[in-house]
Amino acid sequence: MGSKWRKAKLTLGLNMCLDIPKTLDDPTSPPRRSSDDASSPTMAATAAAAAAVRPTTPTPSSSGLRLSRSFNKSQSKKTCAICLMEMKPGLGHAIFTAECSHSFHFHCITTNVKHGNQICPVCRAKWKEIPLQSPNPKHVNLLGGRLRDRVQPRSSTRPERSRPVSSPFNGPEPAIYNDDEVLEHQHRSTGSTQEQCSVVSGSMEVKTYPEISEVLRSVSYKDFVVLINIKAPPSAPKASSSRAPVDLVTVLDVSGSMAGTKLALLKQAMGFVIQNLGPFDRLSVIAFSSSARRIFPLRLMTETGKQEALQAVNSLVSNGGTNIAEGLKKGARALIDRRYKNPVSSIILLSDGQDTYSVTSPNGSCSRGMDYYKALLPIEIGNRQNNGNSIPVHAFGFGADHDACSMHSISENSGGTFSFIEAETVLQDAFAQCIGGLLSVVVQELSVKVECVHPGLRISSIKAGSYSVNRCPDSRTGIINVGDLYADEERNFLVNLDIPVDETSDQMSLLKVKCDYRDPVTKETVTARDSGEVKILRPQETTGLAVLSVEVDRQRIRLRAAEAISEARVLAERGDLTAAVSLLETCRQFLLETLSGRANDPLCVALCAELRETQERMASRQVYETSGRAYVLSGLSSHSWQRATARGDMSETRVLQTYQTPSMVDMVNLSQTMTFGNPNSNSSSSLPSSSQRKLRQALSFPARPRPR
Incomplete structure (x- = not known):
């Protein structure tokens, strides 16, 4: 029947x-x-x-199936949102009904809240009271809810187990993720050297700028600044074979709070990522809620691979809690255990909630960064196995309830960026900006060596943001470890020198800079063209030529603004928002009075706009908790790595364009013009029209609204 x-x-x-x-x-x-x-x-x-x-x-549902609301509700009442197992009286499990009317297995919810979490895993409502587990298993102390089936016969108890995330690849997961698809280009004939060497269409540019052009012989100068500007070469004409292919692992939050529009937009954004990967790129998808599961192995994004990846993404359903650490560990394993390696590797992590399974901070502050970083230990092991190459985690905090501090800590410690997605409709644009960079890597393992020329010179400091700096004991040599650069991407470092009195010459040689890097396609080590020694004049009397360098002034105010934002964040975390806002305003007024500010320099204008926006997001404690903290941390991530991140609703174009590269801009523009649900889309794509039709049919999403 x-x-x-x-x-x-x-x-x-x-x-x-x-x-x-x-x-x-x-x-x-x-x-x-x-x-x-x-x-x-x-x-x-x-x-x-x-x-x-x-x-x-x-109406399409977030799970890709057209299900009625009453059907979903009836199913949710029969399933525990944490372990995803059936809830039914008489099965030996106590059932707890919270004050928000959602029900869970009692042993599941007590585990969920044991660290002090008071947020419902389904509706994110904050509970006034939480259930507590008594030390005696025969007795239960219940607060804030109702309990059914408290005592059941031992024989009726079923073993506890977790249901895996829904996936078309629903077989058992391998113990080792070494089932990655073989890289075809590694088995091709070596006669394609000319094709492989076309990854870049130029050479790296290295420029140096002294703070001023002359210093009197009889005067010593402390903290004299020399700016080192590095610009990566542009990419070759667009073709999948003329760039470094990527191994990309996406770690996606599918907890109960992602239900509805969020999950639908996530699927659509993943569809855009899949469509813009090339046939030599590989993708793996990890989904996590209360547990984590690899729903798609590391496979080449051929036309068949894209169809299977879309099928896997479209099968995602939202339920359960949030276990970010478990998702990260499986994402790291996907890269550590692989048999083959593409030149570029990266992890994209997205979450919209607090981790309910790891150590939590009782006051919501940023006090558990290193505890959370322990989840990345497998990635550190992978770094050593991968010849020291880092595997950056680009973290995306989605909405107002995510843990910005933990996400920022994850990205900062792994060498990735942290982005804050405030408006749901710009999720695809944020992903587009990220992969626009990842698909244009032209420099790897870049190291910048700075060496003093004059015997009396010493390096007092090197300001390089989050990049590691090694200084020799004699302070005459320093090495900045930069890593990867995207096409046309720039880096600016300020070197502070202590210049002594020197009566011997009319000219002084200060520094020489050497840049070594690896070509990601040919694997060859390349030395950038020498820019020559940095020199200044040492006259006996002033000549009136000691004019402040505009380039140095621009980078000084950039660092000054970043330091002010960092100091304001510390004050805001302490609860002194008034002092934080005052500090930001003081910095903004200072920037307007500088050489760059008076010249209406575009960078200075963008920094002033960012300071003003940060002030507004610290207007009250509620505003800061909702969006201010995430906005500030995303900005600090951008400044420390000198790399573009998504912030807010991505409408503040002047701020965002500070570090954007042409490839990022092109990918974001493509995202904003491409609509998967519209068969008459005029967006340009490298895929043939037949492939585009198949991808749109697989996605089956409506046209996404654009932000106002």
């Missing part, structure tokens, strides 16, 4: 709610009557009535 009802329901469509009678498989079902037949008049009438009320335009 049950199977026939289900067949009838599928025939009529999934947008209707039918009460399927219980079958003989269920011991609680009533005896089957002979009159219950698919061809009976009763069933025919029911089917006709259901067809009459079925909506004509179904």
Whole structure:
């Protein structure tokens, strides 16, 4: 009987709610009557009535299936949102119903809240009271909810287990993720040297600027600044074979709070990422909620691979809690265990909530950064196995409830960036900006060596943001470890020197700079062209030529603004928002009075706009907790790495363009013009039209609204 009802329901469509009678498989079902037949008049009438009320335009659900609201509600009432197992009286598990009316297994919710978490895993409502587990398993101390089935016979208890994240690849996961797809280009003939050498269309530029052009012989100068400007070469004409291919692992939050629009937009954004990967790029997808599962192995993004990846992404459903650490560990394993390696490797992490399974901070402050960093230890092991190359985690905090401090700590310690996605509709644009950079890596393992020339010179400091700096004990040599650079990407470092009195010459040689890096395609080590020694004049009397360098002034105010934002964040975390706002305003006024400010320099204008925006997001404690902290941390991540991040609703173009590269801009523009749900989209794509049609059919999402 049950199977026939289900067949009838599928025939009529999934947008209707039918009460399927219980079958003989269920011991609680009533005896089957002979009159219950698919061809009976009763069933025919029911089917006709259901067809009459079925909506004509179904609404796609976040899981990719068109399910009615009442169907989802009935299912959610029967399933624990944490362990995803069935909740039914008489199965030996106590059932806890919270004050927000959501139900869970009692042992699941006590584990969920044992670190002080008071947020519902489903609706994110904050509970006034939480359930507590008594030390004696026979007794339960219950607060803030109702408990059913507290005492059950031991024989009726089923073993506890977690249901994996839904996936078309629903087989058992391998113990070692060494089932990555073989890289075809590694087995091609070595006669394609000319093709491989076309990854860049130029050489790296190295420029140096002294703070002023002359210093009197009889005067010593402390903290004399020399600016080192490095610009990566542009990329070659667009072709998948003329750039370094990427191994990309996406670690995606599919907890209960992602249900609805968030999950639908995440799927659409992932569809954009998949569509813009090349046939030599590989993608793996990790989904996490209360647990984590690899739903798609590391596979080449050929046309077939893209279809399978889209199928895996479209199968995602939202439920359960948030276990970011477990998702990260599996994401790291996907890169550590692989047999083959593409030149570029990266992890994209997205979450919209607090980790309910790791150590939590009781006051919501940024006090658990290093605790959270322990989740990245497998990545550090992978770094040593991968010849010291870092595997950056580019973290995306989604919405107002994510843990910005932990996400920022993850990205900072791994060498990645942290982005704050405030408006749901710009999720795809944020992903587009990130992969626009990853798909244009032209420099790897870049190291910048700075060496003093004059014997009396010493390096007092090197300001390089988050990049590691090694200084020799004699302070005459320093090495900045930069790592990867995207096409046309720039880095600016300020070297402070202590210049002594020197009466011997009219000119002094200060520094020489050497840059070594590895070509990601040819694997060859390249030395950038020498820019020559940095020299200044040492006259006996002033000549009036000691004019402050505009380039040095621009980078000074950039560092000054970043330091002010960092100091304001410390004050805000202490609760002194008034002092934080005052500090930012003082810095903004200082910038306006500088050489760059008076010249209305674009960088100075962008920094002033960022300081003003930061002030507004520290207007009150509520505003700061909701969006201010995430906005500030995203900005600090951008300044410390000198790399573009998504902030807010991505409408503040002057701020965002500070570090954007042409490839990032092009990818964001493509994202803003491409609509998967529109068959008449005029967006340009490297895929043939037949592939575009298949991808749009697989995605089956409506046109996304643009931010106002």
